[in-house]
Amino acid sequence: MTRREFLDGLRKALEGEVSEQIIAENLNYYNGYIREEITKGASEQDVLQMLGDPRLIAQTIIDTNGGEGDYSTEDASYNNESYENAWHPMEETGENDDSGNTFWFHTSTPIKWYHKVLAVLIPIVLIIILITIAVGFLQLVMYFAIPLLIVFICIYLYRMLRR
Numbered sequence: 001m002t003r004r005e006f007l008d009g010l011r012k013a014l015e016g017e018v019s020e021q022i023i024a025e026n027l028n029y030y031n032g033y034i035r036e037e038i039t040k041g042a043s044e045q046d047v048l049q050m051l052g053d054p055r056l057i058a059q060t061i062i063d064t065n066g067g068e069g070d071y072s073t074e075d076a077s078y079n080n081e082s083y084e085n086a087w088h089p090m091e092e093t094g095e096n097d098d099s100g101n102t103f104w105f106h107t108s109t110p111i112k113w114y115h116k117v118l119a120v121l122i123p124i125v126l127i128i129i130l131i132t133i134a135v136g137f138l139q140l141v142m143y144f145a146i147p148l149l150i151v152f153i154c155i156y157l158y159r160m161l162r163r
Contacts (some may be wrong), residue, residue, distance in 0.1 A: 003044055006054050018065050026061055041096030062105050 001009075007027055014023045030051070037047040051057065 001045075001048050003031070006034075006048050007031060009054035010058055013055045014061060017058070017062045017161070018020065022061065022065055026057075030057075 007030060010030060011027060013024060014026065034044065034047050034051075038044055
């Protein structure tokens, strides 16, 4: 597979699922990423193999954007550019570390599976703890309430018999 085939496959998988802006952003991003890795010395084939199937990447993009195309950037002027010659749309917002690597931050990251599990388990554990506390309290009350109830019944019966 060549870079062109990868980008065309990504475009075809995204068309009709997300807005043209999202398609252009992602084509620009992956084109820039491939170019950057090649300038670092990797072969085009190695980079494309590392990226994997463009349809899987497209599905992740679709899931992330909810199929709505609500992803936004500050500068959308690259939409009319050919993605073969386009710049990376998020270059200005990346942060560099001391080694010169750039890290990108996205606000529309999908929820991880373990976050979903925790979102279910935490309320369940809290409910179990509350029920345990309530049952323990009732047991404590019953421990004292039954003897007190017997004492009050005895006093009541004693007063009834004395009249």
